[in-house]
Amino acid sequence: MKKRNKKFQRKGTSSLNKLSLFQKNDGKFSKKCPLSIKNAPIVDYKNIALLKKYISDNGKIVSTKISSVSHGKQKKLTREIKKAKILGLI
Numbered sequence: 001m002k003k004r005n006k007k008f009q010r011k012g013t014s015s016l017n018k019l020s021l022f023q024k025n026d027g028k029f030s031k032k033c034p035l036s037i038k039n040a041p042i043v044d045y046k047n048i049a050l051l052k053k054y055i056s057d058n059g060k061i062v063s064t065k066i067s068s069v070s071h072g073k074q075k076k077l078t079r080e081i082k083k084a085k086i087l088g089l090i
Helices: 015-019 048-053 071-087
Strands: none
Touching (some): 048 071
């Protein structure tokens, strides 16, 4: 049985670390809020196609870290998704 020499292995060199959605980027680029740009779609409980983009497969609301939506728009988006769920549209 051979022992692996762990001294010389670098931490975080696996390709899976680069693919993680929950790690912060290095600050090389920042994504703009897709709901704050010019000609952005209106966030409304009746706009089901838009709301479904921000809901996971399990029916949970996607966080701002993953969706890159600004804080104010995320609050409005959350409120409208909850309205649509209550009304049975989603």
